[in-house]
Amino acid sequence: MLKKISRQNLIFFGGLLLFFVIVQLAISLHLLNDFWNTILRIGAVMAIVSLGLNLIYGFNGQFSLGQWGFYAIGAYTAADITYRWSNEQSSLGLTIVLFGVLLVGVAILYIRRVLSRIRGLDALSAFTIYFVASLILGIVAVYLGKLAEPVFNTVLRLLPGVVALQIVYIIAVLVAAVLAAEISFLFGLPVLTLGSDYFGIATLGFTIIVKVLLDNSDTMLGFQEMKGARGMVGIPKLTSWFWVFLFLVIVIVVMRNMLHSSYGRAIVSVREDEIAGMAMGIDVAEFKILSFVIGSLFAGLAGGLYAHINGFLHPNTFNFIKSFDPMIIIVLGGLGSMTGTLAAAFAWALLLEGVLRLVLPQGFETWRFVVYPLLLLLIMLLKSNGLFGDYELPFLRQIIPPLKKKLDPGLQTPTSTPASPSSAQKAIE
Amino acid sequence: MNETTNGRYILDIQELSMQFGGLRAVNNFSIHLEPHDLQGLIGPNGAGKTTVFNMITGVYTPSAGQICFLNENITGFESFEINQMGIARTFQNIRLFPNLNVLDNVRIAYHTHAGYSLNDAILHNRHYKNQEKELTERAQDFLAVFNLQDRQAEIAKNLPYGEQRRLEIARALAAEPKLLLLDEPAAGMNPAESSSLMDLIHFIREKFDMTILLIEHQMRVVMGICEKITVMDFGEVIARGTPSEIQSNPRVVEAYLGPGAAALSEKFRRRKVE
Structure with a gap:
């Protein structure tokens, strides 16, 4: 059996490698122009966001419209870090965010351990504790970041410029993802206690708040380089097909491994029946938070990657209407289907961003948003559990282990012969 | 008594x-x-x-x-x-995990006894594999006790009523x-x-x-x-x-x-x- 599984892994990773090499060759040999290259990378980015949302909505059952907000946070955070490095030769953004996420992350894990011993602590008080701690550590991180900046600058300048830029870029993407995850933890703590519909509305509110803050990022938040509603320009275009593909594979493997474990089953049990899950010893609140945080981590990661594709960010990209994009992708691909999400994300990018832009005459691009809902409507009517339904690629499929042996019949219940007059029946007669 | x-x-x-x-x-x-x-x-x-x-x-x-x-x-x-x-319980109106298979219904009840961390699960290391294998075998043995072993791949909601009841009791007992x-x-x-x-x-x-x-x-x-x-x-x-x-x-x-x-x-x- 072990051999069979490793063969499956071999086929999956071999297939991925082949796909990567073919696309990479096509790009390197200029068979694929910039337009299609961008479309592919956007497809991969959308796949990462949508996988995260599928974890939250498809597997955990929490209807969230906040995914786009975390995507925006990831995008702007990563963009700000690399912008400062490449345009101002300063690693200030990097150091502050790096120290911030590290300190807050450690604090959250520590406080969580302490609070787990306190019984009957309501979500709002817990949130207050976490929030105050994060706020204090955030301020500490700003000072630490300013202190550490010269050190980081000198170390990074010792390296060749290209290498340093790549290092800054990767760290930026990663810390942006962790930042999004930490914000989602703070936000999710009180909000996840709401019922499913109210949670949806609250997360929609979150996305709108993020968008409004980005619109005024230069005045309200004081980040001049983000230029508010005029859009942020001058971000280095560093997200190559290699990076985006690598991160996509990591996300797929992490998510698949998690779902195929007891933790994944616990996450799904929350979707299936919260009360039954609680009665089976599943800490429902904990698993809601867990999947929300990991889903948002993926969103932040995707945001960081997206920011470096076009080198341009505009708050309108993060409009709440767009937050339905990943939602539509996971519904199209099938809730709770990773294969479907992957296929739908790439199809979404290729068709709606790619083909339709070329096919429709100039000025008719907005017609995509007519095709889009129509497509969704058709899918909903014809195949309500998504394009792929329950289908998963062999690698992503959960294998039910065959029965090892038969138990000796003496151990089994007497229920196999239901009609026979039983001792208990005789007892009453 | x-x-x-x-x-x-x-x-x-x-x-x-x-x-x-x-x-x-x-x-x-x-x-x-x-x-x-x-x-x-x-x-x-x-x-x-x-x-x-x-x-x-x-x-x-x-x-x-x-x-x-x-x-x-x-x-x-x-x-x-x-x-x-x-303390384990069953419900008046059966509350299984309807879209999961019979085996997973029982395995969820074992979660507290899983014996590996989330990191082990994400890395899919040896510890995870051993624990998961043991857990699955225990669940299968348990299903066998309740005469549900041949149904392990069945989706719970598709079981006949009597078997759903039996599965619910099995699941409750799985958590020991x-x-x-x-x-x-x-x-x-x-x-x-x-x-x-x-x-x-x-x-x-x-x-x-x-x-x-x-x-x-x-x-x-x-x-x-x-x-x-x-x-x-x-x-x-x-x-x-x-x-x-x-x-x-x-x-x-x-x-x-x-x-x-x-x-x-x-x-x-x-x-x-x-």
Whole structure:
């Protein structure tokens, strides 16, 4: 059996490698122009966001419209870090965010351990504790970041410029993802206690708040380089097909491994029946938070990657209407289907961003948003559990282990012969 | 049957009350279960039986009174903590994980005993693989005990009703509880099915040395298997005793059949004796 599984892994990773090499060759040999290259990378980015949302909505059952907000946070955070490095030769953004996420992350894990011993602590008080701690550590991180900046600058300048830029870029993407995850933890703590519909509305509110803050990022938040509603320009275009593909594979493997474990089953049990899950010893609140945080981590990661594709960010990209994009992708691909999400994300990018832009005459691009809902409507009517339904690629499929042996019949219940007059029946007669 | 271990109760409920707004659903409810007991809780619809179960399992927090399980006060604990301490339950209207297969339904109940961390799971390391394999084998053995091993790949909601019940009981027992609460296990079953259920309950009690408290409407089942029965009406305990004591208790008859019925049944019985 072990051999069979490793063969499956071999086929999956071999297939991925082949796909990567073919696309990479096509790009390197200029068979694929910039337009299609961008479309592919956007497809991969959308796949990462949508996988995260599928974890939250498809597997955990929490209807969230906040995914786009975390995507925006990831995008702007990563963009700000690399912008400062490449345009101002300063690693200030990097150091502050790096120290911030590290300190807050450690604090959250520590406080969580302490609070787990306190019984009957309501979500709002817990949130207050976490929030105050994060706020204090955030301020500490700003000072630490300013202190550490010269050190980081000198170390990074010792390296060749290209290498340093790549290092800054990767760290930026990663810390942006962790930042999004930490914000989602703070936000999710009180909000996840709401019922499913109210949670949806609250997360929609979150996305709108993020968008409004980005619109005024230069005045309200004081980040001049983000230029508010005029859009942020001058971000280095560093997200190559290699990076985006690598991160996509990591996300797929992490998510698949998690779902195929007891933790994944616990996450799904929350979707299936919260009360039954609680009665089976599943800490429902904990698993809601867990999947929300990991889903948002993926969103932040995707945001960081997206920011470096076009080198341009505009708050309108993060409009709440767009937050339905990943939602539509996971519904199209099938809730709770990773294969479907992957296929739908790439199809979404290729068709709606790619083909339709070329096919429709100039000025008719907005017609995509007519095709889009129509497509969704058709899918909903014809195949309500998504394009792929329950289908998963062999690698992503959960294998039910065959029965090892038969138990000796003496151990089994007497229920196999239901009609026979039983001792208990005789007892009453 | 009353094997008292140092006079210790496995479940000791004292003067439990539950108030929903102006409605007192349960009032001064007390019950004691010794290890290996099999007790029944009956009463007309709306008597507060399921509310008692919900309070024991932490779905509701009682307005007054206390619940002690294995000498520990568990009043106000969360549902999942109570399960982890060793109380498992089934539900009046079956609550399986409907879209998951039979094996996963049981494996979820093992989560607390999984024995590996999330990091192990994400890395898929050797420790995870060993633990997961062991856990799966245990779940499969468990299904075999309940004659569900051939159904392991079946989606739970597609099982026939009787098997769903059996799976729900199997899932409750998978977490290795010390006390099992069954909420109307025979609901919707025909006589043949309910007698095989009675056998199953006996079997569970002997094989797992289980203490069981059950709510049931089918008198045949309750009277057939319970040693001690508590009767509730309008949130209060109105009678307690062995099945034969309960059957002849006028207050119980009155609760079920209305005032005047007790006298009638007494008359009926006398005539039958004559």
